[in-house]
Amino acid sequence: MQDADGVVAEDDIWHGGDLATARALFPEAPEPWVDLSTGINPIPYPLPALPLSLWTRLPGADDEAALIAAAREAYRVPAHADIVAAPGTQILIELLPRLAPAGPVTILGPTYAEHGHAWRKAGYAVSETATPAEAAATIVVVNPNNPDGRVLSLAEITSLAAHCAARAGLLVIDEAFADFTPEASIVPGLPDGTIVLRSFGKTYGLAGLRLGFAIGAPEPMARLKAALGPWSVAGPALHVGAQALSDADWLAGTGRERAQDAARLDALLAPHGRVIGGTTLFRLLETPKAAALFARLGRHGIYVRRFQNAPDRLRFGLPGDELSWSRLHAALSVAVP
Template identity: 50%
Template sequence: MKLLDGAVAAVDHGGSLGRARALFPSAVLPFVDLSTGINPHSYPLFDLPATILLRLPEAARTRDLVEVAASAYGAPSPDNIVAAPGTQILLPRVASLIAPGKALVLGPTYAEHARAAAIAGHAVTEVDDFAALAGADLAIVVNPNNPDGRVIERDRLLALAAGMHAKGGLLVVDEAFMDVGPRQHSLAGDVDQGGIVVLRSFGKFFGLAGLRLGFAFSDAPTVRRLDMQFGPWAVAGPALEYGIRALADIGWQDAMRSSLADAAARLDGLFGRFGVPVAGGTTLFRYVSLPDAAGLFSALGERGILLRHFPGRPNVLRAGLPGSQEEWQRLESALAGWASRRDDDAREIA
């Protein structure tokens, strides 16, 4: 159990090319950014009418979006969903749905949940035991987990949610990667029982992170509370149009899940060739654990390949998927260079 002092401080995340340039000033450019879990194969871009940018978004299009989202994610009804400009902006608002108290985050996981709970006034602690969450006023679970891909089964989550609801608490389940996870363990269809908020990210699976679109699912009164905080025009017109079309495109989604599974298996095989053990993840990112994780991170970074490292956890890394054959080749070459140097070092020691 770890008390998170200073949890309101900003946290470094993957995806910053500015930080990468400062860290690896001599790297081969352009960077191959594998530091995020964002799909490198985005939903196909399409032309938007000029009026989408010239006019304020229509309330009717927001309703269209939550209707298609309810169908795509399995929510009880559109009244159980609020759309937002990304899930990040939802985090402190969701944490503020209950009075400040004891927030427990099942970790290690995405650091912004702890920061948002602290901003909302909660005393935040990270725990590694799911059972400990029963003692929280605000319990937070990322499912599948980022960065290791851990999955908590739906029945265990529902039992926790029932206990939280009975005492006026709240269970928050971040399902940002459930599009590529075991969807039978999603709680999106259970939010009417109360005491549950489910978060879903649009940009990760659809590869459109810059669009800034996300959703919160809960019982209808809680959704209305969140919606009132945003007011009109919270979601930009282009995000509405892309969200409506992409969420309705089940054929693209099914084909992409299959393609991502193939790519993840390919990445596992590539890591395995060079002695890098894959310990978990999802089909959008792989989680590796090895004693020389820091050396691997630096060796690849010097060659313009960015992985995600985690301060305080020096033996683990997260790797997203290359997006082109050129990127696959660059990653293979960089791994070969690292492995060769590692083997040379081992021979010298011997």
């Protein structure tokens, strides 16, 4: 649990989207809250009408096959690789340590904290580094990175894969935010010994659907599928995911629109510090007044993401409508002491 100054317990992992905490910190803030603390598309994919049967029967093999076919096409999965659907990428992060050899793990960071947490829970010695020069045999990379948007080139990823393969290790690439930068994805040329994670809910604005994918060689993918067990993805998620992943026009259009929103947000934040990175769905601001700015926004009913280990940084998601943009603009117009 965090306090208004962002102080958290040492073993606590701070996530966005926790409006219960926001309300506890700022009980006098106006409702409804403008939640900018996540990297989720604020304008979701339009949900299709769902047949009642999707709720009353177990998920079918044909429904899962349709989702997998759509995901293979959307993510450009090569013929030599398999893809596994799961109820969100978080469960895949928890299961990945079962696929790796014993030994230390290097995480290229700072990055999404659940990766390190999952490997430590599984008994691995984990180190975080900004450069992989002395990396272990098993490496975890988020690409594009959360929260700073750093992108490793395909050549750099291929080099890391060769490093891991030469040591009989494993390379994990979390591409949760790669949908709007497909040129950054390693999936079409997937190297040996590499597993890629893809998230559905962030880009499509449907995080509550809980849908994610792992892509890799057939043997580790079979082990993941066995660990997940039957009917791991709900029928409605199979149906919606298959339709959305097949809708290339929607993805292209929303990508252009969210890129415009990201540029608009950069301009709004520029007077308050330095925008040091991000992706199409979030921006990272560095300012010595981060704590005061976080508190001021909170009092105005606007929740942004703070970081335990970077008290001078705030991450801003995209407002989803003009009222939210206006509220953010008004809150930022008040001087920070």
